[in-house]
Amino acid sequence: MHLVYPAVLAALLFAIGVYGVLARRNAILVLMSVELMLNAVNLNLVAFDVWLRDTLHAGQALTLFTIAVAAAEIGIGLAIVLMVHRNKGTADVDRLRDTAEDPHDSSDETSTDGTSDGTPTGEKAEATA
């Protein structure tokens, strides 16, 4: 098999994952996109391991480790998202702006967020909680 097939597929999957991470608003959808990116890396690892015929099979071993680490990551990530949702009432990543810096004044919030209706973040979180 031509090595370009799995390599290009992995590159495109990674790009789709990048798009998802940047464009999605719900934190769980962001986690799904992270899974896509991890899977792209896994495909690369397996393809190159099969190509190189490594005696240690480092690529396949690393793929198994990546899958296990991804499972741990999704568990911790979902726990964090659930905790944020319980405390703030939302799981949308661009409404979690507590640690955002306001360089000049607090009107920055309405200009950067297209859907924000002008209420400060804290009040909204309290209202929806």
Added chain:
Amino acid sequence: MILAAQAAAEAHGFLSPTGVEIAFLLVGLVTLGAALVTVTTRQLVHAALWLVVALGGLAVEYLLLTAEFIAWVQVLIYVGSVVVLLLFGLMLTKAPIGRSPDADSGNRPAAVAVAVAAAAALVWVVVDAFRTTWIDLDGAVQGSTKVTGEFLFRHWVLPFEALSVLLLAALVGAIVLSRKKKEGER
């Protein structure tokens, strides 16, 4: 160098793909389509279900690359548990069933630009680097359960055990994070 590349190209043939390559291409197209729907659909539960298709397609690609054990691990862990966890997460955060108009944030054009640039750069580099490289799938099987067990428990025992400790730590951390705090505690 160039002669060797030409010889390799003649031996394999650019324009006559093998059956494995055609199967890989078709499954890859399905995987890419499912991944695209996953990141663009406005129905959150559908995104998780399309993710199943994408991850299952990747498992088939592993099978085509003769990495049999990893394919079944992929099915078990990703399709079996990760997607179920994501669905539980969607339900527990009260994700709206049906179309949600605000699934995408405002920086979508920038995301498209970054993703297209990343895809173009990566594909260009990869195609340029591995134009004359072929994987030999006809030799000894490299990813059967027997082979995987041998290399995993002969050469990779220590990382494997460290990984089990990591999983235990993640389990404890997830329980601690998601435990409901009692009144007054905090």
